Amino acid sequence: MSEIRVERLSKRFHETAALDAVSLGFAAGSFTALLGPSGCGKTTMLRLIAGFEAPSEGSVFFGKELMADPRRQVPPEARGVGVVFQSYALWPHMDVAANVAYPLKARHVERGAIAGRVGAVLDIVGLGGFEGRRIEELSGGQRQRVALARCLVADARIILFDEPLANLDMHLRASMVDAFRDIHRRTGATIVYVTHDQAEALALADRVAIMSRGKVLQAAAPQEVYRAPANATIAGFVGRGSIVAGTVVDPAGKTATVDIAGYRLMARSAGTSAGPAQILLRPEALRISPEGIPATVLDSIYRGPVHEVRLALSAPEQGSRQELLIDSTETLAVGQKVHIAASDAWVVPDV
Numbered sequence: 229m230s231e232i233r234v235e236r237l238s239k240r241f242h243e244t245a246a247l248d249a250v251s252l253g254f255a256a257g258s259f260t261a262l263l264g265p266s267g268c269g270k271t272t273m274l275r276l277i278a279g280f281e282a283p284s285e286g287s288v289f290f291g292k293e294l295m296a297d298p299r300r301q302v303p304p305e306a307r308g309v310g311v312v313f314q315s316y317a318l319w320p321h322m323d324v325a326a327n328v329a330y331p332l333k334a335r336h337v338e339r340g341a342i343a344g345r346v347g348a349v350l351d352i353v354g355l356g357g358f359e360g361r362r363i364e365e366l367s368g369g370q371r372q373r374v375a376l377a378r379c380l381v382a383d384a385r386i387i388l389f390d391e392p393l394a395n396l397d398m399h400l401r402a403s404m405v406d407a408f409r410d411i412h413r414r415t416g417a418t419i420v421y422v423t424h425d426q427a428e429a430l431a432l433a434d435r436v437a438i439m440s441r442g443k444v445l446q447a448a449a450p451q452e453v454y455r456a457p458a459n460a461t462i463a464g465f466v467g468r469g470s471i472v473a474g475t476v477v478d479p480a481g482k483t484a485t486v487d488i489a490g491y492r493l494m495a496r497s498a499g500t501s502a503g504p505a506q507i508l509l510r511p512e513a514l515r516i517s518p519e520g521i522p523a524t525v526l527d528s529i530y531r532g533p534v535h536e537v538r539l540a541l542s543a544p545e546q547g548s549r550q551e552l553l554i555d556s557t558e559t560l561a562v563g564q565k566v567h568i569a570a571s572d573a574w575v576v577p578d579v
């Protein structure tokens with residue numbers, strides 16, 4: 229059974245509630261990224277699913293089968309789950325083939341069948357022909373691929389990743405992201421992937437679960453988490469952007485008219501009422517225009533094709549200074565006065 233469901237799952241370590249009554253389903257064959265700041269409970273959730281920790285309260289199901297509750301705990305080795313950690317947990321003195329073959333040997337798979345299976349998974353992770361290499365002779369990325377191959381050889385229907393790319397440089401990370409996507413396509417396994425890197429989560433997963441302080445704040449498709457974050461914490465955590473104070477002038481269902489610093493624009497909303505509101509503006513939806521939100525350039529950093537420009541809103545009635553981030557193809561001078569038009573905006577729900 230490759231569907232996972234956790235129900236009111238809690239884990240306390242002394243006074244710390246590492247996980248706090250979380251209910252979440254992971255459909256068979258889905259790829260979910262658990263995303264959130266350090267200490268929010270991502271690894272704890274993974275360890276409870278794998279069986280390395282027992283719940284304080286609540287339960288873990290694989291399909292209809294109960295894996296764990298406070299009274300019953302199916303041991304990790306009986307759950308049929310593959311786990312890949314950021315520390316590769318390989319045997320450095322053994323060669324690649326021996327490391328990858330380990331789960332098959334533990335299951336007493338016939339010797340003749342092992343070499344073929346090992347060769348096949350090494351091909352999948354791009355290490356065909358590396359069987360005889362010693363682990364100590366491999367780069368970090370290659371080691372991570374061996375760990376992945378060892379997980380795949382066991383044919384697990386559920387694969388759990390705990391920050392598997394955290395120790396790799398940017399270039400290697402990009403190539404491993406491709407490898408993970410490929411593996412998900414090939415195996416159809418249910419994948420739960422822990423990361424605190426939002427770009428990785430958005431690129432890989434078909435669903436992102438944003439966690440904070442032991443709770444899941446929002447679990448939705450990457451596009452939805454980015455375009456329609458359920459609250460200001462998520463908006464600040466996923467993608468670049470600015471949350472500014474505005475006023476909803478006309479709620480009108482899913483497209484509200486809002487006023488920001490005296491300029492009116494249309495904003496998507498989940499249903500809001502008239503009055504003060506927080507508005508999320510993403511840099512790619514903003515541009516310099518003859519008419520728009522009045523602002524002053526604070527600084528400008530060249531980031532490849534565009535300049536990332538930080539602006540102060542000219543809105544004396546708002547009291548505290550409010551900032552806006554835009555991507556501009558033009559070079560702008562510090563202190564320059566401009567107007568900003570927005571092709572998209574989101575009224576952040578009040579929670």
Ligand SMILES: Nc1ncnc2c1ncn2[C@@H]1O[C@H](COP(=O)(O)OP(=O)(O)OP(=O)(O)O)[C@@H](O)[C@H]1O
Nearest residue numbers: 241244245246265266267268269270271272273424
């Ligand atoms: N074995 C433990 N004993 C005591 N406290 C723990 C233990 N494991 C985790 N915690 C605490 O539980 C909370 C959640 O930890 P967890 O490792 O799940 O967070 P995380 O989101 O994976 O963080 P990171 O991104 O830093 O790995 C933290 O406050 C942590 O200190």
